[in-house]
Ligand code: SF4
């Protein structure tokens with residue numbers, strides 16, 4: 608959303624990508640998730656760059672931050688946005704509703720599974736979000752968790768057959 612921050616890896620620029628301006632909500636503009644912002648100038652970025660909301664100024668996706676991710680991971684190419692869930696080290700893959708299964712293609716899925724293995728070992732997660740619906744990535748499979756409501760939690764644990772995951776509804780015991 609923003610190209611003014613300077614402490615980013617060299618060569619990382621949003622350029623013609625604007626996918627986060629579609630996928631994420633901007634409450635200040637009453638812009639819902641999954642729809643293009645009315646201020647987008649397609650292929651050129653933000654049409655209100657000087658006065659854009661703070662939430663837009665603050666956000667960069669993981670492709671911008673992480674120089675190890677190749678051009679195939681740039682959101683306008685991959686059709687999903689990688690970000691870190693606030694307050695955690697969990698990786699969130701926000702899927703473009705126009706290409707909801709793009710993350711299942713390679714090289715994406717094998718890397719997401721690999722990162723999930725490392726994340727789970729540290730108590731973190733790799734999740735794909737389709738709006739409010741979540742899919743958990745495990746090292747050996749994906750698990751559909753359904754809609755994640757306010758206060759719901761996603762619990763991952765290691766069982767005899769490997770990692771498993773479940774959604775714990777708000778107010779429920781850990782079970
Ligand atoms: S998704 Fe990433 S690369 Fe694309 S515009 Fe947003 S911050 Fe920039």
Ligand code: SF4
Pocket residue numbers: 608609627628629633644645646647648652653654655656659660663
């Ligand atoms: S205000 Fe600008 S940066 Fe923010 S979502 Fe809209 S087009 Fe993107």
